[in-house]
Amino acid sequence: MFPHVSTEALVCALVLSEEGTLLRAGIRLYTRHTNAGWEIRTLQKGLGAEPFQRTLRGFELTEQSRCAIREIYESVPKLLERGYLAIGKQKVEFHRVGGTK
Numbered sequence: 001m002f003p004h005v006s007t008e009a010l011v012c013a014l015v016l017s018e019e020g021t022l023l024r025a026g027i028r029l030y031t032r033h034t035n036a037g038w039e040i041r042t043l044q045k046g047l048g049a050e051p052f053q054r055t056l057r058g059f060e061l062t063e064q065s066r067c068a069i070r071e072i073y074e075s076v077p078k079l080l081e082r083g084y085l086a087i088g089k090q091k092v093e094f095h096r097v098g099g100t101k
Contacts, residue, residue, distance in 0.1 A: 005046035010072050012039035013051060017069050021058035 016025040016036065026033035040059075044050055051065035061069060 009039045009043040012036050017061050
């Protein structure tokens with residue numbers, strides 16, 4: 001689906017699309033907003049496009065990325081099934097198969 005993008009970057013994009021700011025996305029992901037920003041930059045490099053546009057209130061999805069986000073939402077249950085990531089009631093945890101970061 002997105003061959004050059006990490007699962008972490010995709011989940012961060014989902015959360016940022018819902019929360020609107022890196023600070024709130026970082027809080028929800030139990031990480032710093034700078035780490036969330038790094039994941040979004042990694043996503044931009046992997047996609048070769050900018051999935052978000054900056055606004056006075058934070059970040060909004062571009063028109064092109066709205067379709068991609070729907071596709072990501074549809075793939076999350078498959079990732080959970082295969083054990084690539086685990087989402088608890090409040091905390092998001094990532095589990096890599098076959099290596100570490």
